[in-house]
Amino acid sequence: MAEAMFERVALIGLGLIGSSLAHAMRRKKLAKHVAGHARSEATRGTAKRRKLTDSVHETAGEAVESADLVILCVPVGACGPIAKDIAKSLKPGAILTDVGSVKGAVVRDVTEHVPDGVHFIPGHPIAGTEQSGPESGFAELFDGRWCILTPPKGSDAAAVSKLETFWQACGSHVEVMDAEHHDLVLAITSHLPHLIAYNIVGTAADLEQVTKSEVIKYSAGGFRDFTRIAASDPVMWRDVFLNNKEAVLEMLGRFSEDLSALQRAIRWSDGDTLISLFTRAREIRRGIIAAGQDTPAPDFGRHGTDHQSGGSSPTLKGPR
Numbered sequence: 147m148a149e150a151m152f153e154r155v156a157l158i159g160l161g162l163i164g165s166s167l168a169h170a171m172r173r174k175k176l177a178k179h180v181a182g183h184a185r186s187e188a189t190r191g192t193a194k195r196r197k198l199t200d201s202v203h204e205t206a207g208e209a210v211e212s213a214d215l216v217i218l219c220v221p222v223g224a225c226g227p228i229a230k231d232i233a234k235s236l237k238p239g240a241i242l243t244d245v246g247s248v249k250g251a252v253v254r255d256v257t258e259h260v261p262d263g264v265h266f267i268p269g270h271p272i273a274g275t276e277q278s279g280p281e282s283g284f285a286e287l288f289d290g291r292w293c294i295l296t297p298p299k300g301s302d303a304a305a306v307s308k309l310e311t312f313w314q315a316c317g318s319h320v321e322v323m324d325a326e327h328h329d330l331v332l333a334i335t336s337h338l339p340h341l342i343a344y345n346i347v348g349t350a351a352d353l354e355q356v357t358k359s360e361v362i363k364y365s366a367g368g369f370r371d372f373t374r375i376a377a378s379d380p381v382m383w384r385d386v387f388l389n390n391k392e393a394v395l396e397m398l399g400r401f402s403e404d405l406s407a408l409q410r411a412i413r414w415s416d417g418d419t420l421i422s423l424f425t426r427a428r429e430i431r432r433g434i435i436a437a438g439q440d441t442p443a444p445d446f447g448r449h450g451t452d453h454q455s456g457g458s459s460p461t462l463k464g465p466r
């Protein structure tokens with residue numbers, strides 16, 4: 147049997163991403179021992195019952211003791227306090243990483259707590275679903291998806307390379323970029339779409355002349371896809387917007403200008419402007435499918451989807 151990449155990996159947070167990593171590591175036997183910690187007794191109980199990790203610990207400090215790789219799988223706003231809490235227990239030479247959807251704020255909040263000799267290399271797997279919690283994970287979540295690493299200047303090259311190999315073994319393609327660039331790109335590809343989804347679902351729910359049952363009954367006309375995105379974890383997304391303010395507000399400004407242009411085109415019956423935008427948008431969708439980042443199946447491959455995964459793969463997944 148090939149040797150495991152790591153003796154001991156600690157997963158701090160056992161929700162969608164933490165539990166998917168546990169499954170992906172087991173699939174390829176990437177660690178001899180996986181230690182897990184979650185904040186609540188309920189999640190720790192589920193992790194034990196489902197044998198998600200080899201051991202489950204009441205404190206994050208216990209979980210990271212003697213770990214070669216520590217992965218923070220918690221909402222962005224929790225990374226700094228947890229880093230402070232575990233600092234004393236981190237093993238010299240260990241790699242500390244995270245999976246947060248914002249990178250600049252995680253670098254700002256975590257770096258000051260990282261002891262000398264520990265390699266802090268932030269990361270973000272661009273893979274997810276709208277599900278959360280310890281039972282939502284599955285081994286294939288990262289297959290064929292990108293994982294972005296944002297090592298600070300002067301990072302240990304061997305540690306970066308080992309983390310790249312780890313994510314590749316979990317099924318991902320890996321890209322390295324700086325944290326600021328990551329936050330700008332993700333603001334438009336992920337954060338703004340979520341904000342728009344939360345907003346449109348809120349607006350529809352508030353519309354008094356449309357009854358709730360009609361919103362649900364006729365939801366196939368596009369609205370349903372927004373409700374799927376808007377079902378994502380509220381705490382995770384609150385933290386994303388509070389921690390990537392500048393980039394999100396910059397993209398929101400551009401979006402509002404473009405929306406005004408569309409509003410004007412509709413008001414003035416300017417069909418050419420509409421056709422030109424819709425044609426460009428269709429090309430972008432085709433490009434995403436050609437790049438293997440979504441399925442061309444009608445209805446987004448929704449038919450026959452099994453979402454109660456518990457380690458098996460639902461077909462419906464999307465970049466986050």
Ligand code: NAP
Pocket residue numbers: 158159160161162163164184185186187189190219220221222224228245246247248270271272273274275276277278279280379382466
């Ligand atoms: P999740 O399913 O809601 O799980 C979050 C986990 O973090 C839970 O185990 C929770 O413990 C724990 N946790 C929450 N607050 C904590 C705190 N203050 N201290 C200690 N533990 C805490 O979330 P997720 O989807 O896995 O997201 C985790 C991270 O991955 C986030 O930073 C998110 O930005 C990033 N991410 C998410 C996606 C996605 O699509 N969901 C994709 C890429 C990256 P309890 O269960 O005990 O409360």
